Amino acid sequence: MSNPFGTIPDEAILEGTATDAYFDRTRSTLEYAGKNPHVVAEVTADQFPTGSFDVFTGVRDVATLFEGRAVDVDALPDGHLFDGGPVMRIEGPYLEFAELETSLLGFLSQPSGFATAALESRLAAPESTVLSFGARHVHPSIAATVERAALLAGLDGFSHVAAGEILDREAGGTMPHALMFCFGEGNQAEAWETYDEAVAADVPRIALVDTFWDEKSESLLAAETLGDDLDGVRIDTTGSRRGDFRHIIREVRWELDARGYEDVDIFCSGGIGPDSMRELRDVADGFGVGSHITSADSVDFSLDIVEIEGEPISKRGKLSGVKQVYRTAAGGHHVVLADREAPADATALLEPLVRDGELVREFDLDEASERCLADAEAVSFGDQNI
Structure with missing residues (x-):
């Protein structure tokens, strides 16, 4: 065919x-x-x-x-x-x-x-790492169009592998909840350790930390598990369960710092847009932005x-x-x-x-x-x- x-x-x-x-x-x-x-x-x-x-x-x-x-x-x-x-x-x-x-x-x-929506995101958090995570919201045939527009507007990277091949750029990303599910509750440490062993050394070690337990507990476990190899944690908590998202991030930051993990960055994703980025940019180190870009009016x-x-x-x-x-x-x-x-x-x-x-x-x-x-x-x- x-x-x-x-x-x-x-x-x-x-x-x-x-x-x-x-x-x-x-x-x-x-x-x-x-x-x-x-x-x-x-x-x-x-x-x-x-x-x-x-x-x-x-x-x-x-x-x-x-x-x-x-x-x-x-x-x-x-x-x-x-x-x-x-x-x-x-x-x-x-x-x-x-x-x-x-x-x-x-x-x-x-x-x-x-590109206009991506620029709104870029300028909402000018000192933060901002990545395009929106390719899943559009037809695959235009994924490279989305990612090019994001790069043009100054975003730091994107997630789509095939788009990266077209644009001659390396796609980035961490891990999905599906990976954590495959290892199961109580085995988060094994999931992160296996990821660390399996994935190329130049890929940042960003642990997803909101799958089974609260964000603070999983963040501390990830830091204890990977130690100096951990570059950051990603919080992708569903909006319906966030409560005060800013407070959650500040709590995670506090507890990591209290145990000597000041170098571990905190990344946020899941329904993130310029308004939430402006609210969180002083407590989070980076953001993954998806639907704000892909749902932009033509x-x-x-x-x-x-x-x-x-x-x-x-x-x-x-x-x-x-x-x-x-x-x-x-x-x-x-x-x-x-x-x-x-x-x-x-x-x-x-x-x-x-x-x-x-x-x-x-x-x-x-x-x-x-x-x-x-x-x-x-x-x-x-x-x-x-």
Whole structure:
């Protein structure tokens, strides 16, 4: 069976059949009429700056989509933040890209939502280790998309093995409750010892400590069992049984410190999001964040023709004419017609991506992550999410 999980194959995306039916009918109609106008189209979420910023990503996949097609594409840099105006511009004969709109918007909308939520998490606990644990909440075919978005937003790592192979990064993680169950209550020490013996030496020894007994008791047992080899403990207590989670963590910290285990870190997971991270970041050393990232709303991008055969045009509610967007040194985001004067002390953000079907930009995830975090500081992204 060539497609056992029913996912859309790469060929369908590249050929344009991964599209909405009305684009097929549009092509048929225009070809029948002998029309194929030269257009400029822009991708936007909001027409004017709103002051509420999102992270822009997915642009590398869009570049791949347009390779070999007779169009020019400009776009914001990967990882840049925006709050209105175009994030991408496409120019060329309309039928060169008409049926690509559906995939194009999908490549941008969902990853940008993931990255924005991941950035919220990153800035909620800037001094903590923060890992992406959300791949289990999405279709496996897009796990690498989730994990790349998390890394772009500055998270320290992720858990998905196959995504790591795609991204050329090592997946991380500790142990599940299933492992503890397999050894059974009363045999926690044996489980941790066996894990320590079986797993590669470069894997941090983080013991899961909330399976059968209370968190304090299992944490102390883990420390006594593994001694100096124990790097940390992970508390994944179900929300319905947490009570005062902050107090639980402080109690575990106190008891570990009282017995000389000050170097054992405490990691928290299970329904963790920015609000709980801000509450716990002074008592916990790290967090695993899952559903906050994967349940993020997609950014509501749309693609609209704004110029046809050199003349500005738009639907009602949209802004006609080719535009440029700018960032000032003070962090301001400005939308201006492309043939007008730029704001003072401003940098144009729409940069060449594809020229006549040829990719003219390189992509580096580390650079994109640095850009994302620097731009978040420039526009005070963390302040808007507190």
